[in-house]
Amino acid sequence: MPKPHLVAIPIFPGLQSLDAVGPAQVFGSANQTLRREAYRIKFVATERGAVPTSAGFALHAESLRAIPAKSIDTLLCPGGEEEPLRAALRDKALMRWINDAARTAKRACSVCSGAFLLASTGILSGRNAATHWGSTAELQQRFPDIKVDPQSIYVTDGKCWTSAGVTTGIDMALALVEEDHDRDVAMAIARRLVVYMRRPGHQTQFSTALNAQDVKDDKLADLASWVEENLTKRLDVETLAARVAMSPRSFHRHMQDELRVSPAKFVEGIRLDAARRWLDDGKLDLGNVAARAGFSGPDHLIRAFSRRFGVTPAAYRQIHVSGLEARDAAE
Secondary structure, X not given: OOOOEEEEEEOOOOEOHHHHHHHHHHHXXXXXXXXXXXXXXXXXXXXOEEEEEXXXXXXXXXXXHHOOHHHOOEEEEOOEOHHHHHHHHHOHHHHHHHHHHHHHOOEEEEEOOHHHXXXXXXXXXXXXXXXXXXXXXXXXXXXXXXXXXXXXXXXXXXOEEEEOOOOHHHHHHHHHHHXXXXXXXXXXXXXXXXXXXXXXXXXXXXXXXXXXXXOOOHHHHHHHHHHXXXXXXXXXXXXXXXXXXXXXXXXXXXXXXXXXXXXXXXXXXXXXXXXXXXXXXXXXXXXXXXXXXXXXXXXXXXXXXXXXXOOOXXXXXXXXXXXXXXXXXXX
């Protein structure tokens, strides 16, 4: 019988509970699926006992002394809101343990703002990393030697795995299980947890249309909806500006101020989000996807898609279709 793979999750008062419990449940479900203790999951804290979470309930933790850093196979650092996280970073005993564990563990992982705990060890230096979209700018500012990916839901770089936040920790944990075992096991867990589809790491955290809805100007949100319904039309800056009753120059400046993108990138983002949905569906060939999304042809779509998502449309579709086939077979 193989020795259980030790997953250690350092927790602290006020942590985001799902950052820790979500991945822990994936590993626990792996044990149920495999019908053996493939993973031994341990919550670890400065002192043994109950550790309150931001959700109002507590998690039971072992003490740091009970889990030697060198015994850990996978370290997984959860995140939390600003003040609890800052307090955790000031906890010298906790950070010393995380530092030792990050260097000796086979894998060093983080969920959401747990990336700040992992980054503080120096192990992410020079690597690609992800965190919650609301923390990407701060992570990049505090750790300029990290290549922060503001889009992906999780990123792998060597032994380091970092996820965007909250539920994306589940996606990352499923990918970790797949690496340890195989796709069938990961898909069986996803089905057990009623996760509709295991998402690849390069999938974006947010869409252009959703981004537009988050600003104070309702006209931009309405414009995003209109663009979604008129993807095959001519959508140049003059057309968009007229739609919101602004001059092209004022509209261009307004887009930069509110959304930090040019009108052309705004339209391209909405077209790419639509193309991604049609690729997920799997019913249209690349030429039809490009045409429906308003691209001049497949080559134009491939260039834009690869630039934004870091993978070609064909590779993206292959990942999703194989995931769906595995899920359907399990059903």
